[in-house]
Amino acid sequence: MKKKHISLKSILILQLVIVIYTLSGVAAKGAAGYEVLSWQFILFYGLEIAILGIYAILWQQIIKRFDLSVAYANRSMAVLWSLVWAVIFFHEKVTVTNVLGVLIVLAGTMLVNTDDE
Numbered sequence: 170m171k172k173k174h175i176s177l178k179s180i181l182i183l184q185l186v187i188v189i190y191t192l193s194g195v196a197a198k199g200a201a202g203y204e205v206l207s208w209q210f211i212l213f214y215g216l217e218i219a220i221l222g223i224y225a226i227l228w229q230q231i232i233k234r235f236d237l238s239v240a241y242a243n244r245s246m247a248v249l250w251s252l253v254w255a256v257i258f259f260h261e262k263v264t265v266t267n268v269l270g271v272l273i274v275l276a277g278t279m280l281v282n283t284d285d286e
Contacts, residue, residue, distance in 0.1 A: 175282060179234060183243050186227045191250040193220040195258055242281035248274050 200213035232240050249271050255261040 175235065175239065180243070180282065183231055183235065183240065184246060186224065186231050187244060187246050188250050189220060189227065190224045190244075191247050191254060193217045193224065194251055195254045196220055198259065239281055242278055245274050246278055 196213050196217035200210050200217060203209040203213070235243075252263060252267055252271060256263060
């Protein structure tokens with residue numbers, strides 16, 4: 170099977186879809202901060218479901234444009250975006266191990282996206 174050409178614009182759109190996906194985790198953690206079935210819990214939980222619905226539709230469009238192996242390799246970038254959200258929204262601490270892990274994932278993703286030709 171012939172490998173599809175991947176443009177920078179396509180990679181950026183793919184990353185945007187992955188960013189949207191990782192925001193569902195932010196909503197889930199937001200819901201976890203409230204008592205189950207409180208109005209705040211339901212609000213965050215509903216937001217999480219809405220984000221996942223939007224993501225599902227966008228993901229279907231993405232996999233039309235990419236080889237499946239490339240699209241799923243790029244989903245590993247969710248580790249980076251989740252770390253960013255953890256710091257921004259929840260003021261979590263970033264460790265050296267976190268940074269090393271993200272760099273390894275980034276390197277692997279770049280290798281998968283590199284055109285062998």
